[in-house]
Amino acid sequence: MSSVRPVFLVIGLFVAVLGIAMLIPAAFDLFAEGDRAQDSFNAFLASSLICVVLGGGMSVSTWGRIETITTRQGFVITTLSWVALVLAAAVPLTIGNGGLSLTDGIFESMSALTTTGSTVVTGLESRPPGFLVWRSMLQWFGGIGVIIMAIAILPFLSVGGMQLFRLESSDKSDKIMPGADDLAAAVFNLYLVLTAACFFSYWIVGMSAFDAFNHAMTTVATGGFSTKDSSFAYFVGDPDMAGPADLVAVVFMILGALPFTLYLLALRGNLNALLFDSQVRFFMLAVLGFTAVVAFRIMASLGFDGMTAVRLALFNIVSIITGTGYASANYGAWGPFALGIFFVVMFLGGCAGSTSCGLKIFRFQVAISALIVYTQKLSHPHRTTVARYNGRPLDEGVFRSVLSFFFIYFMTFATTAVGLSLFSLDPVTALSAAGTAIANVGPGLGDVVGPAGNFASLPGGAKWILCLAMLLGRLELLTVMVLFLPSFWVR
Amino acid sequence: MSSVRPVFLVIGLFVAVLGIAMLIPAAFDLFAEGDRAQDSFNAFLASSLICVVLGGGMSVSTWGRIETITTRQGFVITTLSWVALVLAAAVPLTIGNGGLSLTDGIFESMSALTTTGSTVVTGLESRPPGFLVWRSMLQWFGGIGVIIMAIAILPFLSVGGMQLFRLESSDKSDKIMPGADDLAAAVFNLYLVLTAACFFSYWIVGMSAFDAFNHAMTTVATGGFSTKDSSFAYFVGDPDMAGPADLVAVVFMILGALPFTLYLLALRGNLNALLFDSQVRFFMLAVLGFTAVVAFRIMASLGFDGMTAVRLALFNIVSIITGTGYASANYGAWGPFALGIFFVVMFLGGCAGSTSCGLKIFRFQVAISALIVYTQKLSHPHRTTVARYNGRPLDEGVFRSVLSFFFIYFMTFATTAVGLSLFSLDPVTALSAAGTAIANVGPGLGDVVGPAGNFASLPGGAKWILCLAMLLGRLELLTVMVLFLPSFWVR
Numbered sequence: 001m002s003s004v005r006p007v008f009l010v011i012g013l014f015v016a017v018l019g020i021a022m023l024i025p026a027a028f029d030l031f032a033e034g035d036r037a038q039d040s041f042n043a044f045l046a047s048s049l050i051c052v053v054l055g056g057g058m059s060v061s062t063w064g065r066i067e068t069i070t071t072r073q074g075f076v077i078t079t080l081s082w083v084a085l086v087l088a089a090a091v092p093l094t095i096g097n098g099g100l101s102l103t104d105g106i107f108e109s110m111s112a113l114t115t116t117g118s119t120v121v122t123g124l125e126s127r128p129p130g131f132l133v134w135r136s137m138l139q140w141f142g143g144i145g146v147i148i149m150a151i152a153i154l155p156f157l158s159v160g161g162m163q164l165f166r167l168e169s170s171d172k173s174d175k176i177m178p179g180a181d182d183l184a185a186a187v188f189n190l191y192l193v194l195t196a197a198c199f200f201s202y203w204i205v206g207m208s209a210f211d212a213f214n215h216a217m218t219t220v221a222t223g224g225f226s227t228k229d230s231s232f233a234y235f236v237g238d239p240d241m242a243g244p245a246d247l248v249a250v251v252f253m254i255l256g257a258l259p260f261t262l263y264l265l266a267l268r269g270n271l272n273a274l275l276f277d278s279q280v281r282f283f284m285l286a287v288l289g290f291t292a293v294v295a296f297r298i299m300a301s302l303g304f305d306g307m308t309a310v311r312l313a314l315f316n317i318v319s320i321i322t323g324t325g326y327a328s329a330n331y332g333a334w335g336p337f338a339l340g341i342f343f344v345v346m347f348l349g350g351c352a353g354s355t356s357c358g359l360k361i362f363r364f365q366v367a368i369s370a371l372i373v374y375t376q377k378l379s380h381p382h383r384t385t386v387a388r389y390n391g392r393p394l395d396e397g398v399f400r401s402v403l404s405f406f407f408i409y410f411m412t413f414a415t416t417a418v419g420l421s422l423f424s425l426d427p428v429t430a431l432s433a434a435g436t437a438i439a440n441v442g443p444g445l446g447d448v449v450g451p452a453g454n455f456a457s458l459p460g461g462a463k464w465i466l467c468l469a470m471l472l473g474r475l476e477l478l479t480v481m482v483l484f485l486p487s488f489w490v491r
Numbered sequence: 492m493s494s495v496r497p498v499f500l501v502i503g504l505f506v507a508v509l510g511i512a513m514l515i516p517a518a519f520d521l522f523a524e525g526d527r528a529q530d531s532f533n534a535f536l537a538s539s540l541i542c543v544v545l546g547g548g549m550s551v552s553t554w555g556r557i558e559t560i561t562t563r564q565g566f567v568i569t570t571l572s573w574v575a576l577v578l579a580a581a582v583p584l585t586i587g588n589g590g591l592s593l594t595d596g597i598f599e600s601m602s603a604l605t606t607t608g609s610t611v612v613t614g615l616e617s618r619p620p621g622f623l624v625w626r627s628m629l630q631w632f633g634g635i636g637v638i639i640m641a642i643a644i645l646p647f648l649s650v651g652g653m654q655l656f657r658l659e660s661s662d663k664s665d666k667i668m669p670g671a672d673d674l675a676a677a678v679f680n681l682y683l684v685l686t687a688a689c690f691f692s693y694w695i696v697g698m699s700a701f702d703a704f705n706h707a708m709t710t711v712a713t714g715g716f717s718t719k720d721s722s723f724a725y726f727v728g729d730p731d732m733a734g735p736a737d738l739v740a741v742v743f744m745i746l747g748a749l750p751f752t753l754y755l756l757a758l759r760g761n762l763n764a765l766l767f768d769s770q771v772r773f774f775m776l777a778v779l780g781f782t783a784v785v786a787f788r789i790m791a792s793l794g795f796d797g798m799t800a801v802r803l804a805l806f807n808i809v810s811i812i813t814g815t816g817y818a819s820a821n822y823g824a825w826g827p828f829a830l831g832i833f834f835v836v837m838f839l840g841g842c843a844g845s846t847s848c849g850l851k852i853f854r855f856q857v858a859i860s861a862l863i864v865y866t867q868k869l870s871h872p873h874r875t876t877v878a879r880y881n882g883r884p885l886d887e888g889v890f891r892s893v894l895s896f897f898f899i900y901f902m903t904f905a906t907t908a909v910g911l912s913l914f915s916l917d918p919v920t921a922l923s924a925a926g927t928a929i930a931n932v933g934p935g936l937g938d939v940v941g942p943a944g945n946f947a948s949l950p951g952g953a954k955w956i957l958c959l960a961m962l963l964g965r966l967e968l969l970t971v972m973v974l975f976l977p978s979f980w981v982r
């Protein structure tokens with residue numbers, strides 16, 4: 001690596017900005033009453049100071065114009081930035097009175113920034129407001145970070161088939177924005193507007209302004225942190241609500257899981273780009289299909305009436321497929337078949353270029369195309385079939401990127417699950433915790449880590465394994481793994 | 492398909508030969524005492540007649556010289572032959588007094604011929620000898636069928652990377668035999684010799700001739716059917732045994748899981764071909780590594796002494812990795828970590844060109860090569876790395892075959908597991924039954940289908956799903972799936 005200067009400069013800036021952002025939860029605590037809020041205020045103020053000084057110092061001492069960023073610097077900056085931000089964001093969660101243990105603080109911070117939403121915190125209702133706001137804000141930051149990474153960075157690093165989403169500036173009809181800076185700004189504005197719309201919708205259906213603020217951030221980011229221990233079951237069961245908060249959540253979870261660049265195209269008049277996008281259509285079909293199957297199953301086997309079954313199935317399928325992870329019911333009790341469906345849906349994920357996670361819809365589309373092309377070759381070796389994706393021909397490069405992504409994904413999943421079983425977790429807990437961490441979904445299955453459980457009771461070693469899995473999943477595995485190849489460091 | 496004549500001719504011949512083979516279990520029953528043996532004798536005699544007449548008629552009416560077999564005929568013949576043989580082999584298991592139900596008979600027959608070894612039969616010790624011999628013989632036939640398929644058919648059908656094992660007749664140094672007929676004959680003779688050696692070894696360490704005969708057939712075929720309900724735990728626990736039957740089994744299970752063509756090369760003086768084969772070495776390392784890990788774990792957590800731990804771990808790891816499926820202990824009680832290891836090992840499998848099953852060692856080697864090559868490309872897009880396998884360069888065609896094989900394998904596994912969960916099986920049973928069926932291993936995990944359980948109690952629908960999964964797994968999935976592509980049937 002010829003120069004580490006840009007790496008330190010970028011990371012320093014990120015940490016300093018995060019430090020400034022800590023003043024927001026501090027402000028919430030300042031206006032709240034009680035000792036816990038006072039402790040929390042102190043923690044955020046001190047953390048803010050630490051991060052601004054450390055991050056600011058790092059960026060000032062490496063200040064200067066960045067001419068170009070090489071591919072290899074891109075990998076290093078991406079991975080190290082996430083790690084540095086997770087550590088910095090954990091500071092206010094761990095220091096002072098009422099702080100979490102180091103392991104729990106880093107787990108919660110990693111879970112928040114990667115928009116996973118698995119939590120080790122219990123008694124959310126009694127926590128100071130700043131603490132809750134900070135968790136939600138971290139998911140919101142993570143969400144926009146993921147979108148910008150997926151639009152501006154991963155396509156150029158060609159990770160796992162993401163080169164399909166490279167914006168070709170030579171192709172006029174496809175060009176949305178003159179430069180990556182403008183594109184990032186436009187996406188950020190859109191993200192702000194969506195979050196505001198989500199906030200007002202939650203508020204109108206009867207959430208308190210505080211709950212609406214928190215849930216708006218964690219919904220659009222498909223993060224899944226809540227201010228209530230019982231997650232959305234609280235709002236669904238509250239007779240004082242003016243409207244269906246769960247249906248509002250469904251709308252905004254889906255909006256958070258669609259490709260954000262297509263919204264920009266739609267806003268510029270090209271609505272068809274959104275409506276006829278192959279990934280969007282496949283995603284919508286998957287949502288409807290799985291909802292229908294689960295609704296039918298719980299109607300037939302648990303005796304729910306039709307409306308209730310559809311509403312429960314829709315909310316929880318959307319929550320899992322988008323990788324949000326809210327729960328409006330303990331679907332752990334819906335029987336093995338529904339559990340099986342949830343386990344599969346967990347891996348599916350939303351669309352590339354959104355805040356959602358998992359393997360992502362386009363990878364399944366590409367892999368299925370590859371499989372059809374290759375299988376046709378078996379019986380007709382000399383025939384050439386060209387597969388297309390959204391009109392573009394799919395080349396061998398994309399096929400191999402996507403197929404090898406599936407391979408490394410399942411190997412990582414299996415390794416994580418076996419690693420967890422070292423801590424004597426039962427198979428359902430180990431498998432679903434590994435899956436939910438790598439797919440950044442949030443809740444797993446079973447009594448321990450399921451929708452009615454909590455990750456707090458896991459052994460420390462298991463939490464560290466899950467931290468690593470969340471990071472790997474969020475950065476599409478290879479962005480991190482490439483750093484461990486000796487050849488990466490050879491010029 | 493221009494001509495179905497060769498298809499019927501081959502299948503008819505197979506069925507007729509199987510009918511003749513039914514006289515062997517009939518002979519065992521003839522010399523046994525009791526009504527059950529008499530019933531069983533009648534069943535085998537009648538079935539033999541049926542199969543000889545039907546199969547013979549089919550082949551006589553389509554008799555004639557087969558000039559060439561096209562690739563597409565190859566797929567049809569391979570799949571339909573297995574299905575026809577499974578149906579024919581089920582006849583004596585189901586007809587007459589004491590026969591199994593139709594579902595159970597076909598399950599047992601499929602499990603036998605695919606060398607899976609999952610059983611729905613309880614009370615093995617009280618079954619007539621012909622019934623037991625027939626189950627063992629079917630596994631033995633299945634084993635040689637798989638080897639010949641892997642040497643002579645699949646490489647030419649290019650299924651899942653098997654083109655790596657195409658014998659290039661132009662390449663003198665690699666050429667083993669002038670033609671496929673001679674090669675098949677040589678492999679068959681070798682298989683016979685190995686089985687005989689296994690029989691005498693079992694006999695010498697103290698098994699009865701009958702048990703040695705049965706277990707020799709199911710060991711070399713890595714099939715796993717036993718004559719005892721408690722499988723190898725019976726022989727390990729029997730104080731009258733003169734020697735360690737489990738260690739004999741370890742040797743012959745490993746011999747059954749190595750590539751048979753390499754034995755022929757070794758017999759012709761090229762011992763290095765066997766000793767330095769990359770697949771063989773990787774397999775041996777996997778066996779030793781997993782044995783060490785499990786032995787260490789059960790020593791530490793269950794307090795076994797060193798020798799016992801190593802012996803138990805070795806036997807059961809070899810049994811699962813080779814896909815045999817004997818059990819010398821209920822490893823279900825060895826804790827979650829050991830279970831996790833067994834679950835992973837189940838998918839590994841032995842070497843291509845052997846009787847064993849699973850994903851097979853070479854596919855992991857190729858996929859790891861592909862992953863390294865592609866990941867290097869991420870950081871150094873313009874550098875070209877050539878990966879090699881046993882000295883031969885690996886081309887894109889092999890990479891994509893193998894990677895798409897992994898994809899379809901995991902999709903099939905997930906679909907099977909979800910399908911099983913429709914019948915309200917618990918997650919561990921559904922996941923492990925799906926895995927054990929596709930990988931043709933035999934026992935699963937958990938109380939129902941684990942080493943101490945039995946498949947008899949599963950619902951009928953679940954048994955049919957498992958039958959399909961066993962067939963798909965044994966025929967390397969694509970051999971069957973290609974038949975369901977509409978383009979297959981277009982000239």
Ligand SMILES: [K+]
Nearest residue numbers: 116323324441
């Ligand atoms: K989430």
Ligand SMILES: [K+]
Nearest residue numbers: 607814815932
């Ligand atoms: K087996």
